[in-house]
Amino acid sequence: MPDTLLARIPRHQLDPRWQIAWETLNGLTGSATFVEVFAQAPEVLDFVLEKFYARLFFGGSVAQRYKQLARLKLSLLHGCQTCNRQNVPGALAAGFTREQLDALIAAEDAPFTAAERAVIAYAAEVSLTNMEGRLSPALYSQLREHFSDGEILELGTVMAVICGMAKLSFVLDVVDREDYCPFTAPAAPAV
Numbered sequence: 001m002p003d004t005l006l007a008r009i010p011r012h013q014l015d016p017r018w019q020i021a022w023e024t025l026n027g028l029t030g031s032a033t034f035v036e037v038f039a040q041a042p043e044v045l046d047f048v049l050e051k052f053y054a055r056l057f058f059g060g061s062v063a064q065r066y067k068q069l070a071r072l073k074l075s076l077l078h079g080c081q082t083c084n085r086q087n088v089p090g091a092l093a094a095g096f097t098r099e100q101l102d103a104l105i106a107a108e109d110a111p112f113t114a115a116e117r118a119v120i121a122y123a124a125e126v127s128l129t130n131m132e133g134r135l136s137p138a139l140y141s142q143l144r145e146h147f148s149d150g151e152i153l154e155l156g157t158v159m160a161v162i163c164g165m166a167k168l169s170f171v172l173d174v175v176d177r178e179d180y181c182p183f184t185a186p187a188a189p190a191v
Contacts, residue, residue, distance in 0.1 A: 001031055002082070004173045008036035015042065021049055029085040033174045052161055062151045062158070066119045068094040069104075070159050073123035076105060077130075078166050079181025115146035119155065126159040128167055129182055 011022045011032070018039050026032040038045040057067055068091045075083035091101055100111045109117045122143060125133035135143075135152075143152050169175040170183040177183065 002033040002174050002176055004033060004037055006037045006172060006174070007040065008033065009039040010036065014039050018042075018045060018049075021045075025086065028089060029082045029176075031082060031176065034082070034169065037172065037174050048165065056154070056161075057158055060154050060158075062147070062154050065094045065096070066115070066155060067158055069096065069116055069119050070123040070155060071162055072101070073104060073120050074127055074159060074162050074166065077124065077127040078163075078170075078183065079178040080166055080169070080175050081178045081181075082169075082175035083166065084178065114142070118142040118146060122152075122155065123159055126156060126163060128163050 011019055011026075014022055014035070018035055022032040022035045025035055035045070038048065057071075058064065060067075068087070072084070072087040072091045075087045088101060092098070097111070103109065103111050104120070109120055112120065118139070121139055122135075124130060125135065125139065127133065140152075147155065166175075167183070170177070170181075
């Protein structure tokens with residue numbers, strides 16, 4: 001379980017609309033620390049859950065399938081265990097097969113369409129673990145075969161917010177990390 005220094009608001013004290021988010025996150029990941037902590041700043045939690053996820057991630061013009069794929073690729077690269085626990089079911093619900101998810105975990109792209117391979121490559125460029133990431137002419141050409149410039153921007157913005165929230169979640173210690181996570185928690189100072 002995450003060991004954040006920030007105070008948590010227990011489920012029974014949350015605004016009813018955040019109780020649903022608590023139940024969903026806890027059901028998928030076994031921990032609702034993110035909601036419990038971010039509920040202290042209702043406008044921030046509203047931004048994340050309503051404005052970002054409800055309107056842009058689950059809305060927008062880019063098909064949900066591509067956003068789910070990008071989100072899972074990022075959480076796998078970042079080593080966010082909490083994220084992976086919710087992103088795998090999201091990708092399966094978007095129509096990806098277990099074989100495809102296993103291939104994504106193994107960094108293989110054979111079972112994916114050309115559009116999906118372009119999204120995977122784009123996510124790898126945007127990820128926090130790629131300090132040299134950029135949209136090369138070759139990647140842009142791959143993306144443009146399937147997406148408009150506006151859709152490339154939407155997909156990139158979705159990934160940028162996800163990356164920023166992942167980094168903040170690691171800093172605040174509100175998510176569990178995979179063993180391979182490059183963003184390791186610092187050792188506790190000696191007393």
